[in-house]
Amino acid sequence: MAEKLFNPKQIIFGIVGIAVAVFFFIVEPPEGLSIEGMKCLGIFLMAIVWWMGDVFPDFITAFWLLTFLVVFKVVPLEMSFAAYSGGVVWIVIPALAIGVALSKSGLLRRIVLKILSKFKGTFNGQVKAFLLAGNIIGPLIPSATAKVAIAAPLARTYSDTMGFEPKSKGAAGLFSAMWMSFGVAGPFFLTGTTMCFTMIGLLPKESQGVWTWLHWLAAVWPWGVVLLIGSYFAIRFFYSPKHEVELPEGYIVNQYKELGQMKRNEKVAAVVLIACLTLWISESIHGISAAMVALLGMCVLLGAKVLDRQAFRSNIAWDTVVFIAANTGIAGVFKEVGITKWFSASYGVYAEPLFSNIVILIVVSVIIISILRFIFVSQTALMTVYVVATTPFALAAGIDPFIPGIIALVTVNVWNVFYHNVTFITTYAASGEMIEYKQLQKMSFVYMGLCVIGLLCCIPVWKMLGML
Known part of the structure; x- marks a missing residue:
């Protein structure tokens, strides 16, 4: 019997993602956001839903994202695929x-x-x-x-x-x-x-x-x-x-x-x-x-x-190369179509309590990202979403956007459940199953705690470097 192309979960998330994009295409843009910005948000949210549902491998979804940005005239091809000629x-x-x-x-x-x-x-x-x-x-x-x-x-x-x-x-x-x-x-x-x-x-x-x-x-x-x-x-x-x-x-x-x-x-x-x-x-x-x-x-x-x-x-x-290049171009697209400026102006007041205190930002971010790992199969996709979403608020608060970036980078590596970390699964297999997963599960929570402590210890250094 031939293997099914999509399982029920992938079909549901695939349809929901398309529905989200269509909604953003037909709804009137809010004040301060252009039609292109509205389309961009719809396509990006569709990609997020597809990443969450593992509808396609993460790099294929990234290709869909960049391609749709060009097909629906959100940005020209040179802007959508600009990261492929960039330094990263x-x-x-x-x-x-x-x-x-x-x-x-x-x-x-x-x-x-x-x-x-x-x-x-x-x-x-x-x-x-x-x-x-x-x-x-x-x-x-x-x-x-x-x-x-x-x-x-x-x-x-x-x-x-x-x-x-x-x-x-x-x-x-x-x-x-x-x-x-x-x-x-x-x-x-x-x-x-x-x-x-x-x-x-x-x-x-x-x-x-x-x-x-x-x-x-x-x-x-x-x-x-x-x-x-x-x-x-x-x-x-x-x-x-x-x-x-x-x-x-x-x-x-x-x-x-x-x-x-x-x-x-x-x-x-x-x-x-x-x-x-x-x-x-x-x-x-x-x-x-x-x-x-x-x-x-x-x-x-x-x-x-x-x-x-x-x-x-x-x-x-x-x-991995394809996925990295695709994702790193998103921030530039958001800025080009005005999403970054609109997002900061519209929602900055709600994020101010979080971004006004670096200690709270670190602790809350580690917890939120760890919870979101139960939804996002791809570590890179979650990091992308978090960094792109928080950058406007960080800039408005006078915080170097590297800080929410490094918080996301280290936290997405958790392995609170077995499927969280692909590299952990590879390591488990390469070791000849010398351990049971439950033996190492506690170390994931230790890792989360060490991330919080380690990032808090970075605060004086960040101040010395002018990042805060």
Whole structure:
């Protein structure tokens, strides 16, 4: 029997989305909003409903959104698809390509094993090792999926070798240490996840240029430090085994030695990696944008055949590239058709109590976004909706729109239920089901709490940077 194209839920949400768009097309625009703005709102709300119902994969819905904006003459094609010629997409593609090269060449595994080998083979030692290793390699590759694909099997192997039974406290502890660093700590660094570039692309044009690698780190480091330290103590509290166990002496060192001498592709990838990181960090000195640095690095890797044509075609998440580019163009469209100005003027007074107190804004936003994750299947879609909706209010309150952006970026990573986080599902599978989901569910709420604390700790830094 042929598989149905749409299930009942998708059909219902698909029809509701179309109905919403039609309603906005036929209703008279409110004062201050143009006909084009009204159509744009209708099409955007249709996309939101489709994202909520998972009517199509998120990147396909994004394509529908951009296409309808042109078909119904809301904005010209050049405006609707402007993000595809912008800086965000041209750092995402090479950054993903560099990540593929690091993984494919074996360099990433070598780095991880080298770090792990520097710690004791005890439970406590390897919890520290995984937490630090994930944060050290965090800026090297912008794909959490690629990072956990390497780290999760290692966590399973070490757990088994220590004698932990699958789904035991010890196994769950090692999994948690790996996940909290390799899986969700990406926003610590600009190059830690493609979601960082997506968020920047959602900000107003005038706010995007300042976010260099170092400027990002300066604004976010308190959150990253709180997550690192808080995760360690939470894991020790929830998952420490009753009796201390240890890996056989020299076990990890021998794993590293089995890799042998660095191969030619690893050496080339290492040189490119060091060069890219150096140029990203020193962008304020030489003025070469992060996108151009990443493109140069990708060109070297392709030219040296560290990354071949087949890998470039099949190993880069092109659907992610499409989705990021589509979403980052929405903010510009909203400004062009007057939605941003109208939204701020019409509803700013209602948002003022929330945006007048940064502490309340952080706490309430984390709670609201976590609740909305039960509705939005796509993390990126929810972040897009939240950032676009809150930017006018942030600007009116004198708050840098980066702040609601970073709140959304870190909070959408929760995994309060199993389906919330696609990367968590991938990690769970890659670990050979070494844990039960319910064992890690509590860590999602720990993560939410650490996000609130970490973001609150960022407030003094944001004031120093003139963001508040």
